[in-house]
Amino acid sequence: MSSGSIQVQGLYKVFGRDPAAVMPLVREGIGKEELRDTHGHVLALRNIDLSVPEGSVQVIMGLSGCGKSTLVRHFNRLVEPTEGSVSVGGVDVLTLPPGELRHFRQSVISMVFQRFALFPHKTVRANVGFGLDVQRTEERERDRRVARWIERVGLAGYEESYPGELSGGMQQRVGLARALATDAKILLMDEPFGALDPLIRADMQELVLGLQAELKKTVVFVTHDLEEAIAVGDRIAILRDGEIVQNADSQELVLRPADRYIEQFTLKINRARVLRVGSVMEPPNMELDSPLHCGADMSLEEALPRVSASPGEEAPVTDRDGNVVGAISVLRILVAVAGGRYSLGDGSEDRLKRILR
Amino acid sequence: MPEWLKSFPTLGEEFLRSVRRVFDEGYRSFSREYGEAVEAIFDPLLYLLVWFERLLLATPWWLVVAAVCALCYAATRSKKLVAWTLATLLVVGLLGMWEDTMRTLAIISISTLITVVLGVPLGIAMSRSDRLQAIFTPVLDVMQTMPIFVYLIPVVMLFGLGKIPGVIAVVIYAIPPVIRLTNLGIRLVAEEVLEASDAFGASGRDKLIQVQLPLALPNIMAGINQTIMMALSMVVIASMIGVRGLGQPVLEAVTNQYFAMGILNGAAVVALAILFDRITQAYGRRLRAIR
Numbered sequence A: 001m002s003s004g005s006i007q008v009q010g011l012y013k014v015f016g017r018d019p020a021a022v023m024p025l026v027r028e029g030i031g032k033e034e035l036r037d038t039h040g041h042v043l044a045l046r047n048i049d050l051s052v053p054e055g056s057v058q059v060i061m062g063l064s065g066c067g068k069s070t071l072v073r074h075f076n077r078l079v080e081p082t083e084g085s086v087s088v089g090g091v092d093v094l095t096l097p098p099g100e101l102r103h104f105r106q107s108v109i110s111m112v113f114q115r116f117a118l119f120p121h122k123t124v125r126a127n128v129g130f131g132l133d134v135q136r137t138e139e140r141e142r143d144r145r146v147a148r149w150i151e152r153v154g155l156a157g158y159e160e161s162y163p164g165e166l167s168g169g170m171q172q173r174v175g176l177a178r179a180l181a182t183d184a185k186i187l188l189m190d191e192p193f194g195a196l197d198p199l200i201r202a203d204m205q206e207l208v209l210g211l212q213a214e215l216k217k218t219v220v221f222v223t224h225d226l227e228e229a230i231a232v233g234d235r236i237a238i239l240r241d242g243e244i245v246q247n248a249d250s251q252e253l254v255l256r257p258a259d260r261y262i263e264q265f266t267l268k269i270n271r272a273r274v275l276r277v278g279s280v281m282e283p284p285n286m287e288l289d290s291p292l293h294c295g296a297d298m299s300l301e302e303a304l305p306r307v308s309a310s311p312g313e314e315a316p317v318t319d320r321d322g323n324v325v326g327a328i329s330v331l332r333i334l335v336a337v338a339g340g341r342y343s344l345g346d347g348s349e350d351r352l353k354r355i356l357r
Numbered sequence B: 001m002p003e004w005l006k007s008f009p010t011l012g013e014e015f016l017r018s019v020r021r022v023f024d025e026g027y028r029s030f031s032r033e034y035g036e037a038v039e040a041i042f043d044p045l046l047y048l049l050v051w052f053e054r055l056l057l058a059t060p061w062w063l064v065v066a067a068v069c070a071l072c073y074a075a076t077r078s079k080k081l082v083a084w085t086l087a088t089l090l091v092v093g094l095l096g097m098w099e100d101t102m103r104t105l106a107i108i109s110i111s112t113l114i115t116v117v118l119g120v121p122l123g124i125a126m127s128r129s130d131r132l133q134a135i136f137t138p139v140l141d142v143m144q145t146m147p148i149f150v151y152l153i154p155v156v157m158l159f160g161l162g163k164i165p166g167v168i169a170v171v172i173y174a175i176p177p178v179i180r181l182t183n184l185g186i187r188l189v190a191e192e193v194l195e196a197s198d199a200f201g202a203s204g205r206d207k208l209i210q211v212q213l214p215l216a217l218p219n220i221m222a223g224i225n226q227t228i229m230m231a232l233s234m235v236v237i238a239s240m241i242g243v244r245g246l247g248q249p250v251l252e253a254v255t256n257q258y259f260a261m262g263i264l265n266g267a268a269v270v271a272l273a274i275l276f277d278r279i280t281q282a283y284g285r286r287l288r289a290i291r
Helices: A019-025 A033-038 A068-075 A098-107 A124-128 A128-135 A141-154 A168-180 A198-215 A228-234 A250-255 A260-267 A300-307 A332-337 A348-356 B015-043 B043-058 B061-076 B079-094 B098-128 B132-146 B150-158 B162-175 B176-187 B191-199 B204-232 B234-237 B247-256 B259-289
Strands: A006-015 A042-052 A056-063 A084-087 A108-114 A185-191 A216-221 A235-240 A242-246 A315-318 A324-327
Touching: A006 A019, A006 A128, A019 A033, A033 A042, A042 A068, A042 A242, A042 B132, A042 B247, A056 A228, A068 A084, A068 A185, A098 A108, A108 A168, A108 A300, A108 B191, A124 A128, A124 A168, A128 A141, A128 A168, A128 B204, A141 A168, A141 B061, A168 A198, A198 A228, A216 A228, A228 A235, A235 A250, A235 A260, A250 A260, A250 A348, A260 B079, A300 A332, B015 B043, B015 B150, B043 B098, B043 B162, B061 B079, B061 B259, B079 B098, B079 B259, B098 B132, B098 B150, B098 B162, B098 B176, B098 B204, B098 B234, B098 B247, B098 B259, B132 B162, B132 B176, B150 B162, B150 B234, B162 B204, B191 B204, B204 B234, B204 B259, B234 B247, B247 B259
Parallel strands: A056 A216, A056 A235, A108 A185, A185 A216
Antiparallel strands: A006 A042, A006 A084, A235 A242, A315 A324
């Protein structure tokens, strides 16, 4: 099994005095409120199954209190599950003895925290080197790696500063460098940019995407922001009341939300920017020979000006190798952007067709 | 009204006297039996104390002044505090209290050293176990509230008069703040920082040395500061069991009604206290400023 993959099966987490005692009730499906009010236990996670392939970015999304931070802490066993299994790279994390667990955290998995959790008494250099220090990395090797990562996250010149002297965005760069310095294959990011201003947040997302393109780590990224989830995630698992409601890629999530709850989330986002031509196109039409072709991985926003050069007609969609894989029209794009579904089925598609003619 | 409602019924003079006698006899025979052995255990401490006192007295006064000022500057980086230290030491010397001040300085320094060496590890242990905290807290309360003379009795019975019982009394009286504030300081370290060190696979030892102790240091310094203050306030009482220094002239002044002598030596104790206080506090502030 690939060493950077994560498998979680049948994971339950109950907080309280005697979680094992209430587990039978939980398995029978007792409600969260009832468990809290009549049994004094809090159900944080219920029957979580999740598989994260090596090298991919898995987003865990949900509102605050839905259990996303608790879930991510199971992967490096900062939190012990009440029931279920967690395995990383084929290793059962839950049976690791203390020494091996420490070694696992030192070298396989690292973490970035929402409120940075930097060491206030250490310089940027010492913060970034912390993970290597506890591994007893040889001094010159440590200094070399620390310098490289400080440089890579854009903090060169701040090596001797203390975290309290830096802005929030810069502090999280330190957090990121500290996590990357151990060369762990897996990176857990618990709402890493939740505490940052929107502009700085966009910068940081870009930094992470750039790093990920280069490093190909397995990333578990927790956020409450769907735009952020779509920007960074290969797959997005939506968590509600401790359960995964849907785990899909961004196209699937926007086009086929599993329920009203997820649909509510998707209403706020810019569909034209998120949706790709390939996800909304029609089957290829043999007679197409329009010169106005679009790439399947273009966003609708990019495709619309090209297709609207001749609004009544369909344009061919091509994959990366130039093969025609489908057809797209202005109508199709507008329906996808405005309607939210392939077919509205209430006559509005026909109305739109009429208007466009 | 029956008699027992009018005056508090006691267990009886005879009975109480015999109980006291059993305790006194028991302790007296213990100290007769083991007194010398216990004293032998503390011999190294006595050597250290005598050595340090002789060192301070034998070193030329200007060298001692220079050394104290240098220490002060190293700890605080404040020229103003160095100037105050210099002025205080010079005035104390000019008023003829140099030797007594050096003796007091010696016993205070050694007592502080012992309280730190014992108190910090005890505080660390207390911070790591709620049960230990539950046991230590009332003991520390007793140590701080029990009238000092009460625990002077068994100490003097065991050691006789002299430096060692003085140091022991000072340490018992002055150690609680170090223990308490070390415990508090470690417990106050933010949960998220500890979680971060766990997430990077730090061992308990790494966590203590790299994270908890440095972050608790300002609090520990505050504890040491209080300990020094309490030790200084014990100087006069320690002189009653034969500890030489600034306390002795004060005691002499009280018994002979020498007002000026009392004031001068008292003022020297206060001056020492203020110096120690400002220096340790400035050092603590410097530690805090590094964040």
